Amino acid sequence: MGPRAVPDAGPRSGTPVLSARGLSAGYGDAGPVVRDLDLELWPGEVVTLLGPNGAGKTTTLLALSGALQPRSGVVRWGGQITTAPLHQRARAGLALVPEDKSVIMNLTVRENLRIGRADVGLALETFPELESHLDRRAGLLSGGQQQMVALARALARRPAALLADELSLGLAPRLAERLLGVVRAAADGGLAVLLVEQHVRSALTVADRVIVLRHGQIAWSGSAERAREAPDVLLGAYLPLA
Ligand SMILES: Nc1ncnc2c1ncn2[C@@H]1O[C@H](COP(=O)(O)OP(=O)(O)OP(=O)(O)O)[C@@H](O)[C@H]1O
Numbered sequence: 368m369g370p371r372a373v374p375d376a377g378p379r380s381g382t383p384v385l386s387a388r389g390l391s392a393g394y395g396d397a398g399p400v401v402r403d404l405d406l407e408l409w410p411g412e413v414v415t416l417l418g419p420n421g422a423g424k425t426t427t428l429l430a431l432s433g434a435l436q437p438r439s440g441v442v443r444w445g446g447q448i449t450t451a452p453l454h455q456r457a458r459a460g461l462a463l464v465p466e467d468k469s470v471i472m473n474l475t476v477r478e479n480l481r482i483g484r485a486d487v488g489l490a491l492e493t494f495p496e497l498e499s500h501l502d503r504r505a506g507l508l509s510g511g512q513q514q515m516v517a518l519a520r521a522l523a524r525r526p527a528a529l530l531a532d533e534l535s536l537g538l539a540p541r542l543a544e545r546l547l548g549v550v551r552a553a554a555d556g557g558l559a560v561l562l563v564e565q566h567v568r569s570a571l572t573v574a575d576r577v578i579v580l581r582h583g584q585i586a587w588s589g590s591a592e593r594a595r596e597a598p599d600v601l602l603g604a605y606l607p608l609a
Contacts, residue, residue, distance in 0.1 A: 379409060381409075381410075382445060382446040383407040383408055383409050383443070383446075383559075384408050384409065384410055384444070384445065384527050384528045384559040385407075385408040385431060385442070385443070385444055385461070385528050385559065385561075386406065386407040386408065386442070386443045387404055387405060387406050387407075387430075387431060387437075387440060387441070387442050387443075388405050388440055388441050388443075389403050389404070389405065389439060389440035389441070390403070390404040390405075390406075390427075390430055390431075390437050390439075390440035390441075390442065391403060391404075391437060391438045391439045391440055392426050392427070392429070392430035392435055392436075392437045392438055393426070393438060394426075394435075399438055399583065400423045400426045400583050401423040401426050401427050401430065401580070401583040401584070402583045402584055403440070403584065404427060404440070404583075404584070404585060405585075406578060406585075408528060408559045408560075408561055409559055410527070410557050410558070410559050411554055411555065411556075411557050411558070411559070412554060412559060412560070412575040412576060413550060413551060413554045413560040413562060413573055413574045413575050413576075414560065414561050414562070414574065414575065414576045414577070414578060415561075415562045415563075415564055415570040415571070415573075415574040415576070415577050415578070415591070416428070416561060416562065416563045416564075416578050416580060417563075417564065417567060417570070417577060417578070417579050417580070418579055418580035418581055418586070419581065422580040422581055422582065422583065423580050423582075423583040424532075424563040424580055425466060425532055425563065426583075427580065428463065428465075428530045428532050428561065428563060430442070431530060431561070432453050432456060432461060432463040432530050433449070433450075433451055433452045433453040433455070433456045433461075434452075434453045434463065434465075436450065444456060444459060444461065445459075445527075457524075459527075460525075460526045460527035460528065461526060461527070461528050461530070462521035462522070462524060462526035462528065462529045462530070463521075463530045463531075463532075464517050464518060464521050464529070464530070464531040464532060464534060465532050466532040466533050466536070469517065470505045470513045470516050470517050471505060472504065472505050472506030473504060473505075473506060474504065474505060475501065475502050475503060475504055475505065476497055476500050476501050476502070476503060476505055476508070476516055477501045477502060479505050479516050479520060480516070480519065480520050480523065483520035483521070483523075483524065484524060485519065485520045485521075485522075485523035485524055486523045486524070486525075487501075487523070489522075489523040489525075490519035490520065490522070490523040491519075493518075493519050493522055493523065493549055494515045494518075494519045494549070496512070496515065497512065497515055497516065497519060500512060510537055510538060511538050511539070511542040511545075511546075514534060514535070514538065514542075514546060515546070517534075518531070518534060518546055518549060518550070522549070522553055522558075526558065527558070527559060528558070528559040528560070528561070529550070529553070529558055529559070529560045529561070530560075530561045531550065531560070531561070531562050531563070532563045533563055533564065533565055534546050534547070534550070534562065534564070535547065535564065535565065535566050535569065536565055540566070540569065543566050543569050544569055544572075547562075547564075547566075547569055547570065547572070547573045548573070550562065550573060551573040554575075562574070571591050571594055571595050572595075574591040574594075575590065575591055576588065576589070576590055576591060577589060577590070577591050577594040
């Protein structure tokens with residue numbers, strides 16, 4: 368199971384699941400955090416968004432998802448301009464796994480899946496490891512198991528696009544690979560994925576394309592293959608390789 372050859376440029380037929388043109392976003396009265404971003408997310412591909420701390424990766428995900436209204440530019444969902452808030456985009460098939468994972472610690476795993484309107488059977492197909500924990504409070508699970516709940520809940524709603532923020536943060540490499548492998552398999556089934564990742568090497572093994580953000584703008588973009596072949600040249604200027 369590895370990334371498929373998805374071109375990083377050039378014409379493709381059909382419509383991206385999610386796209387942005389000239390997207391700028393920020394907070395309060397401060398200047399924009401991301402500026403003039405253009406990006407597209409196509410069915411079946413994993414795009415990883417990399418960049419140093421504070422580059423604007425989380426802000427990009429929030430603005431694309433409707434959790435943060437852009438200051439300017441347009442976001443399209445299935446080719447149609449959207450300004451809908453996150454909960455409406457979620458109903459239309461967009462899944463956001465935010466940095467805080469939004470797992471409710473006082474609820475059981477089963478309850479967490481249900482409030483996310485997830486298909487519990489499908490969630491267990493994705494992560495059989497959760498079956499024996501279904502009736503445990505999520506707060507008693509390990510960090511990795513909590514991340515599995517968050518990801519299982521997102522995927523078990525059969526979304527068209529997944530935006531995930533640092534899924535593997537704080538996890539051992541083996542667990543990070545497990546989660547990223549699940550994301551890759553979902554993309555192989557047609558899901559469009561945008562991943563913000565700290566584990567750059569792991570992210571590159573599952574990604575088709577890479578976008579590097581710096582100071583809120585795209586500093587580099589290209590195929591994951593090119594990034595893997597010359598990570599020092601392409602990424603070293605922007606990121607410590609972890
Ligand atoms: N809620 C907020 N209110 C005000 N400023 C914010 C808020 N969230 C983020 N910022 C600022 O926006 C900038 C970009 O933050 P963002 O979280 O998008 O970056 P990031 O690339 O995801 O970084 P990290 O890897 O540290 O999570 C930072 O300067 C941050 O301080």
